[in-house]
Amino acid sequence: xxxxxxxxxxxxxxxxxxxxxxxxxxxxxxxxxxxxxxxxxxxxxxxxxxxxxxxxxxxxxxxxxxxxxxxxxxxxxxxxxxxxxxxxxxxxxxxxxxxxxxxxxxxxxxxxxxxxxxxxxxxxxxxxxxxxxxxxxxxxxxxxxxxxxxxxxxxxxxxxxxxxxxxxxxxxxxxxxxxxxxxxxxxxxxxxxxxxxxxxxxxxxxxxxxxxxxxxxxxxxxxxxxxxxxxxxxxxxxxxxxxxxxxxxxxxxxxxxxxxxxxxxxxxxxxxxx
Amino acid sequence: xxxxxxxxxxxxxxxxxxxxxxxxxxxxxxxxxxxxxxxxxxxxxxxxxxxxxxxxxxxxxxxxxxxxxxxxxxxxxxxxxxxxxxxxxxxxxxxxxxxxxxxxxxxxxxxxxxxxxxxxxxxxxxxxxxxxxxxxxxxxxxxxxxxxxxxxxxxxxxxxxxxxxxxxxx
Numbered sequence: 473x474x475x476x477x478x479x480x481x482x483x484x485x486x487x488x489x490x491x492x493x494x495x496x497x498x499x500x501x502x503x504x505x506x507x508x509x510x511x512x513x514x515x516x517x518x519x520x521x522x523x524x525x526x527x528x529x530x531x532x533x534x535x536x537x538x539x540x541x542x543x544x545x546x547x548x549x550x551x552x553x554x555x556x557x558x559x560x561x562x563x564x565x566x567x568x569x570x571x572x573x574x575x576x577x578x579x580x581x582x583x584x585x586x587x588x589x590x591x592x593x594x595x596x597x598x599x600x601x602x603x604x605x606x607x608x609x610x611x612x613x614x615x616x617x618x619x620x621x622x623x624x625x626x627x628x629x630x631x632x633x634x635x636x637x638x639x640x641x642x643x644x645x646x647x648x649x650x651x652x653x654x655x656x657x658x659x660x661x662x663x664x665x666x667x668x669x670x671x672x673x674x675x676x677x678x679x680x681x682x683x684x685x686x687x688x689x690x691x692x693x694x695x696x697x698x699x700x701x702x703x704x705x706x707x708x709x710x711x712x713x714x715x716x717x718x719x720x721x722x723x724x725x726x727x728x729x730x731x732x733x734x735x736x737x738x739x740x741x742x743x744x745x746x
Numbered sequence: 747x748x749x750x751x752x753x754x755x756x757x758x759x760x761x762x763x764x765x766x767x768x769x770x771x772x773x774x775x776x777x778x779x780x781x782x783x784x785x786x787x788x789x790x791x792x793x794x795x796x797x798x799x800x801x802x803x804x805x806x807x808x809x810x811x812x813x814x815x816x817x818x819x820x821x822x823x824x825x826x827x828x829x830x831x832x833x834x835x836x837x838x839x840x841x842x843x844x845x846x847x848x849x850x851x852x853x854x855x856x857x858x859x860x861x862x863x864x865x866x867x868x869x870x871x872x873x874x875x876x877x878x879x880x881x882x883x884x885x886x887x888x889x890x891x892x893x894x895x896x897x898x899x900x901x902x903x904x905x906x907x908x909x910x911x912x913x914x915x916x
Contacts, residue, residue, distance in 0.1 A: 481794070485829065488796040492803045492825045499810075499818030500878060507816065510881035 543578040543723055546612075550576045550725065554689065574689045577601060577726045579609075582626065586718055589656045591631040593617065597726060598625040608687040608727040614694040614716035615639055616724050618687060627726070633659055633718055641694055641712075642682040646671050649682040652694065652712065659718050662695065664710040671708065673700055679712050686735045689727060753790075756911070760785045761805060763907070768813035776895045782809055782820055783871040784904050786827045787864065795832055802828035816879070823875035830870055838863040852908050864904050868897045 501508040554574050577597060584593035597603050599622050609616040609629050618637070621628040630637055635656040641664055642649035648671035652664045664679060677697045683690025699711035729735070760781050767779045786802045793801075806821030838859050852860045876892050 485795045485799070488799050489825065489829045492799055493822055496803075496806075496818040496822035496825065497878075499807075500816055500822065503817045507878065507881055 547576045547578050547725065573730055575728050575730060579724050579726050581722055581724060586633060586659060589635050591633040593629045593631055595627050595629055595724060598623045598627055600624050603627050603726055609724050610688065610692055610727050611716060611724055614692060614714060615681060615688055640682040640684045641679050643671060643673055644678045644680050649684065660714055662712045662714055664712055667708040667710055669708060673697055673708060673710060675700065686729045686732045757785055761808060764809050765812050768809065776892050777899045778896045779903060780900055781903060781907060782806060782824055783827055783868055784907060786824050786831060787867050791835060798828040798831060799825050819875060819878055822878055823871045826874040827867060827871045834866060865897060865901055868900050872896050
């Protein structure tokens with residue numbers, strides 16, 4: 473017995489102590505009504521505290537799964553919203569595309585750059601998931617970029633934070649539209665150019681996608697005007713505070729125009745004809 | 747062999763005194779006279795703690811059953827005291843005391859230290875005993891009064907037993 477390591481001896485003592493005390497408490501509870509009531513009350517309290525903790529821990533570990541479900545739910549809601557928008561935009565049309573013109577697919581960013589002039593990101597969906605080049609990438613807070621190259625399981629996205637990327641955007645109040653471009657300095661700001669002087673823009677007005685391209689659907693909010701600057705007496709240059717925080721971006725939606733092929737073919741035919 | 751027999755007789759005597767005290771010495775609701783802690787305190791110090799706890803549990807259970815009390819009450823308090831007995835002894839006495847004192851009597855350890863050691867031991871015993879006995883039914887003042895009076899009365903009892911039994915043996 474004396475040869476046993478101290479830790480083993482301590483462990484044995486603790487186990488024996490707990491076992492004997494529990495045995496005593498059981499005997500006390502069985503032999504006295506008052507003690508039984510109090511002891512069982514304390515045990516139940518400890519049990520419920522333990523269950524509470526356990527459920528908190530298990531819910532923490534199921535967060536990833538919950539998150540995936542929420543993302544899927546977001547995609548479905550986006551699809552529905554898109555459909556209702558299409559319906560309300562064309563109230564007199566006899567036929568409305570059942571799921572809207574655009575479809576959405578959730579994706580996670582695997583890699584991204586933010587500190588360069590030409591930023592990009594990699595997302596975890598590729599041709600196997602139905603992704604193709606030229607599709608848009610958005611979130612509820614604005615546009616993220618455009619898919620430039622696709623492999624089986626991944627896609628390379630040219631980020632909106634790229635000085636060579638521009639997007640058609642409009643003022644939601646007046647419907648005037650122009651080109652939105654990142655200036656390559658501040659990731660929270662962009663510039664909307666080619667806006668006519670009489671557009672009535674004011675600081676705080678919202679800017680959204682115009683829908684004048686087959687990449688992004690209309691009315692995705694992008695940001696608000698923070699500064700107005702006239703350029704050469706004809707146009708305005710508007711500084712926009714972006715809603716999208718690219719530093720905390722993890723989940724995105726790939727947006728696909730269902731009629732894009734048709735639009736592209738038509739554009740190609742028209743281009744060749746001229 | 748002879749030493750073991752003498753020790754057994756000593757503990758058996760203490761157990762009988764305890765049973766007699768529990769059955770016949772009714773000194774009011776605030777004082778619980780009890781020499782069971784003495785049995786635990788006087789277990790040889792070379793004894794392994796888990797073995798001391800098992801012996802304390804057996805003695806406590808015997809007192810509970812034979813004295814028609816709530817079964818498990820004295821056993822729980824005795825086991826708690828047996829568990830802290832060695833660290834408590836080490837806190838009050840030197841390593842030399844620990845090595846020499848096979849049974850920590852007043853003669854082995856010195857008067858004042860021994861009284862302090864016994865008082866703290868009794869305090870631990872009665873904290874467990876009174877807490878389990880009253881389980882929130884009594885007010886804090888009543889519980890504290892029971893604790894202080896029981897500790898004081900039992901300190902006198904333990905010292906008396908300690909003095910007479912070991913002095914006479916010397």
